Amino acid sequence: MIYFDYASTTPLNQEVLSAYTKLLQQVYANADSLHAPGREAQRLMEKSRAQIAQLLSVKADEILFTSCASEANSTAIKGFALANRHRGNHIITTCVEHSSVLKAFAQLEAEFGFKIDYLPVTKKGIVNAERLHQLLNKDTILVSLMYVNNETGAVNPVIELCEYIHQHSRAMVHVDCVQALGKLSIPLSCIDMATFSAHKIYGLKGSAFLYKQRNIKLLPLINGGQQEQGIRGGTSNAPANIVLAKTLRLALEKQDEHYAYVRSLRDDLCAKLQAMENVQIHSNDLCVPHIVNASFLNVGSEIMLNALDERGFCVSAQSTCSSRSKAHSYVLAAMGLGEHIATHSIRISLSHLTTADEVNQLIQALKEINHDYGTE
């Protein structure tokens, strides 16, 4: 099996695995219990929170552990909108967000009467800033946008966008940083809320966190005890939360080195894809190199996926969270690429673990499939 689906999830780092295994055995007390093992679990969890905060240059009480980035997105968006509706009822996002963001917005509109605007994206897949400028108004309380798109790798100019929003409105900005973490630097000083997930950076599934500036009020979505400042009830997953600091440290430590390596792999992959017949590459110079989205004009996404699977290659079409719906890629459609392109695309995602030989094997398989099925 050759894995090209790192944007869906990553394998567990061995150091994280061995630390976690020990924690599972040793740190089983409830971090809210007042006895010694409970206090120790709490101490280790707070140490991890402080380390995460330090790695991202924020304060420890601005980090809230959650079970996944989908939960962190829901908490940031619904929690903020519902706690701040007295300030205005207009919220903005983009039409290429992850489903956890889009569905939170749709729910706020359908169930709670918020007025929503979806920002279009340019042909290169980044937020249309002009439209954002037009849409901001005195009722806008929140703008949620992603840093890196999970289907194309397109990178939004987050600093400029945040600065503009803060200068021209009262809105807070939430940024989904899930696909940016471990790849790009994260400018939290200009962001009000941001979401991150461990399993995209060689950490545990079911482990994530929300960064939230101190003064921001959120309505808790999970009621319970005092955990996570009362914003997210439920017995803390102490071992997962404790190992998250190590996961993040390891991901950031070699970020630049890994980025340069992945870029060289991507350049090679794209050059070889470009030399093939009937292939259109949608990832561009504004994208992280870890994601290459391309359409094989004569081979539908599902056929390509299955043919690659039979040959032992793992790739995705669209994002994995939409993979069971037959819908075409709404991200490519939003980039104006048309129905045919949007139903014929695949996402190849790369990592520092990918080798040049694996890329060559994938190219060989793609050539064969393109030839065999290429008469649609």
Ligand code: PLP
């Ligand atoms: N946001 C983006 C951009 C993603 O790519 C993903 C996962 O694919 C998520 C959010 C959700 O992350 P999680 O699986 O931790 O809920």
